[in-house]
Amino acid sequence: MPVAAQDELNVYASAEARFETAAQKLHLEEGLYRFMKHPDKEITVYIPVALDSGRLEVFTGYRVLHSQVRGPGKGGIRFAPDVTLDEVRALAAWMTWKCAVVNVPFGGAKGGVICDPGKLSKSELERVTRRYTASLCDWFGPERDIPAPDIGTDEQTMAWVMDTYAMHVRHATTAVVTGKPLELGGSHGRKEATGRGLMMCCDKALRKLGMEAENCRVIVQGFGNVGSQAALLMHQAGYRIIGIADIHGAIFNENGVDIPKLYDWVYNQRKPLPDSPLAGERTTPHEILFRPCDILVPAATENQITAQNAHRLQCRILCEGANGPTTSHADPIIAKKGIFVIPDILANAGGVTVSYFEWVQDRQGFFWREREVNEHLQDIMEHSFDQVVRYAEAHAVDNRIAAYILAIDRVARALKLRGFYA
Numbered sequence: 001m002p003v004a005a006q007d008e009l010n011v012y013a014s015a016e017a018r019f020e021t022a023a024q025k026l027h028l029e030e031g032l033y034r035f036m037k038h039p040d041k042e043i044t045v046y047i048p049v050a051l052d053s054g055r056l057e058v059f060t061g062y063r064v065l066h067s068q069v070r071g072p073g074k075g076g077i078r079f080a081p082d083v084t085l086d087e088v089r090a091l092a093a094w095m096t097w098k099c100a101v102v103n104v105p106f107g108g109a110k111g112g113v114i115c116d117p118g119k120l121s122k123s124e125l126e127r128v129t130r131r132y133t134a135s136l137c138d139w140f141g142p143e144r145d146i147p148a149p150d151i152g153t154d155e156q157t158m159a160w161v162m163d164t165y166a167m168h169v170r171h172a173t174t175a176v177v178t179g180k181p182l183e184l185g186g187s188h189g190r191k192e193a194t195g196r197g198l199m200m201c202c203d204k205a206l207r208k209l210g211m212e213a214e215n216c217r218v219i220v221q222g223f224g225n226v227g228s229q230a231a232l233l234m235h236q237a238g239y240r241i242i243g244i245a246d247i248h249g250a251i252f253n254e255n256g257v258d259i260p261k262l263y264d265w266v267y268n269q270r271k272p273l274p275d276s277p278l279a280g281e282r283t284t285p286h287e288i289l290f291r292p293c294d295i296l297v298p299a300a301t302e303n304q305i306t307a308q309n310a311h312r313l314q315c316r317i318l319c320e321g322a323n324g325p326t327t328s329h330a331d332p333i334i335a336k337k338g339i340f341v342i343p344d345i346l347a348n349a350g351g352v353t354v355s356y357f358e359w360v361q362d363r364q365g366f367f368w369r370e371r372e373v374n375e376h377l378q379d380i381m382e383h384s385f386d387q388v389v390r391y392a393e394a395h396a397v398d399n400r401i402a403a404y405i406l407a408i409d410r411v412a413r414a415l416k417l418r419g420f421y422a
């Protein structure tokens with residue numbers, strides 16, 4: 001029986017519900033179940049920061065280390081006004097399962113600071129980042145817990161994290177963060193990796209369903225790191241992006257939106273997405289999800305597809321770019337509609353996969369060409385996709401629960417081999 005979260009919009013409850021459904025299917029031993037359900041440790045830090053005005057503000061930050069069973073914790077840092085500890089817990093657990101799905105040797109972690117990066121100056125953001133990092137210097141480390149960018153943070157944020165850590169440990173340690181600028185030990189292909197991984201999964205799904213990429217109609221919600229890169233790469237590969245949205249609004253055009261021009265408008269000219277002169281109907285970033293299309297890519301934020309609206313979806317494939325865009329209550333409705341779901345812990349795993357390559361390159365001090373990065377990424381994404389689909393067929397479950405089963409099984413095996421200390 002699938003388990004449903006009590007509070008549909010609590011992402012931690014949603015993550016737990018999927019974990020429990022998969023654990024039941026797997027007949028996971030009670031002790032292992034209890035161990036894997038809870039995070040290893042979590043911390044709240046209060047970050048005093050002098051604002052540019054001279055006023056002292058105290059921000060609240062979190063870091064949750066969900067699992068180190070298969071390797072050091074790995075997970076992004078989110079800067080957003082609505083960050084909660086439960087959200088960070090859910091994201092940390094998803095990182096554990098995601099790293100296990102693609103079989104990279106990391107556990108799961110996540111961090112966040114309650115702040116609005118749009119309202120802070122660059123120097124204020126730098127001080128928030130540095131003080132947050134300083135508070136967590138004993139947690140972070142290439143062998144312990146390795147942050148990366150997430151919503152509201154970027155390459156520059158990671159450069160500040162790396163520098164602050166380096167000042168504390170007294171030597172440059174590039175492998176302490178991923179998603180860094182190339183000049184500081186970043187990896188070629190990291191910026192595009194999550195979007196590229198999404199496209200690789202869509203390519204595989206199309207082959208499985210006997211469909212063609214050429215002119216395949218795609219709607220992408222979110223035009224940040226993940227959504228913009230996915231849209232650019234898919235546009236380049238012949239997919240037709242008929243709908244695209246960011247928080248300010250959405251453009252819908254059945255003939256296709258010119259994504260490179262839109263990218264230039266938003267990122268070079270720094271203008272609001274819906275004000276672009278590109279042809280197309282304007283609609284809301286929420287309504288765009290329910291227009292007819294072949295592939296829907298929610299790549300913005302959580303809880304977009306719920307029990308209240310899932311019946312309105314008109315896509316053939318749902319490829320989850322964001323973490324947790326679909327609630328556990330929506331899962332059975334989507335299954336009934338026969339939509340092929342590529343769940344977040346598989347679909348958006350391209351980012352952490354290339355983060356793993358970045359960590360490997362930093363530790364070796366030897367850097368790969370972009371072609372090599374993309375080839376390795378393709379091997380991992382395609383293999384992981386096949387494994388998830390095989391598990392779904394073998395266990396008679398949907399792709400999401402199959403991905404959880406695959407992941408939990410891998411972590412449980414590692415745990416049993418390691419045994420329990422003391």
Ligand code: NAD
Binds near residue numbers: 153222
């Ligand atoms: P980002 O901050 O770069 O971009 C977020 C985008 O979503 C922006 O375009 C924003 O305007 C838009 N947005 C926010 N709320 C929205 C709403 N309600 N409706 C429509 N659009 C909205 O963040 P990102 O790094 O692209 O991350 C997006 C999602 O992907 C998050 O769930 C994140 O956890 C997940 N993710 C990111 C990565 C990565 O490598 N950056 C990897 C895996 C998963």
